[in-house]
Amino acid sequence: MTEIRNIVILTGAGISAESGIDTFRSAGGLWEQHRVEDVATPEAFARDPDLVHRFYDMRRASIREKLPNPAHFALAELDAAWRGNLLIVTQNVDDLHTRAGARRVLHMHGEHLKAWCTSCDVRSHWRGPLIDRPPCPICQSRSLRPDVVWFGEMPYRMGEIYGALREADLFVSIGTSGAVYPAAGFVQNARELGIRTLELNLEESQGSRWFHESRLGPASEVVPAWVAEVLRGG
Numbered sequence: 213m214t215e216i217r218n219i220v221i222l223t224g225a226g227i228s229a230e231s232g233i234d235t236f237r238s239a240g241g242l243w244e245q246h247r248v249e250d251v252a253t254p255e256a257f258a259r260d261p262d263l264v265h266r267f268y269d270m271r272r273a274s275i276r277e278k279l280p281n282p283a284h285f286a287l288a289e290l291d292a293a294w295r296g297n298l299l300i301v302t303q304n305v306d307d308l309h310t311r312a313g314a315r316r317v318l319h320m321h322g323e324h325l326k327a328w329c330t331s332c333d334v335r336s337h338w339r340g341p342l343i344d345r346p347p348c349p350i351c352q353s354r355s356l357r358p359d360v361v362w363f364g365e366m367p368y369r370m371g372e373i374y375g376a377l378r379e380a381d382l383f384v385s386i387g388t389s390g391a392v393y394p395a396a397g398f399v400q401n402a403r404e405l406g407i408r409t410l411e412l413n414l415e416e417s418q419g420s421r422w423f424h425e426s427r428l429g430p431a432s433e434v435v436p437a438w439v440a441e442v443l444r445g446g
């Protein structure tokens with residue numbers, strides 16, 4: 213791997229699971245008798261904004277009690293040490309990569325700790341609840357929504373992600389099922405570009421067959437081991 217210079221890393225729910233952050237699917241799929249998919253859509257927000265705000269207020273509050281785990285810290289260490297290009301593209305809306313110290317992080321599905329004003333289109337850091345319709349810090353209008361990408365909405369900054377892939381020598385997927393597009397398509401895109409591909413996952417995923425190599429195990433073990441190997445130049 214000595215020729216590796218530019219790295220794109222995709223992270224998913226599997227890296228945050230060991231920090232106690234549940235996924236929609238692992239949570240049993242229900243919340244107050246609603247399917248979670250049904251509170252995470254623009255249609256749900258239009259129909260019952262209080263319900264959607266309550267759901268996201270709860271999740272926003274709960275991530276503040278969670279802590280980054282050794283997988284987040286290992287990627288932050290790699291980010292700090294790596295001289296070439298490196299981009300951590302995360303599907304997670306928690307802030308655990310950042311809290312571990314990583315800087316080159318792209319949140320393709322948005323962030324729990326931001327609110328998006330649909331009046332002035334500005335995204336502001338946000339920690340409190342939104343259910344009481346607080347004013348936007350920029351334009352004072354009461355049109356803030358969670359800055360998370362809902363089912364049926366376009367992920368953020370796809371052009372930047374594909375640009376980074378075109379420059380990359382290595383694509384690494386960590387803790388994702390490989391089932392959800394467009395993220396699932398990144399590995400196929402990487403293969404077409406002739407980039408080496410590595411999967412680090414708890415178990416074999418639906419996308420495993422696309423990767424040159426899969427290493428299976430808990431993220432808190434396989435990610436630090438891989439980072440140590442990369443930093444050794446191995």
Ligand SMILES: [Zn+2]
Pocket residue numbers: 329330331332333334348349350351352353
């Ligand atoms: Zn505003």
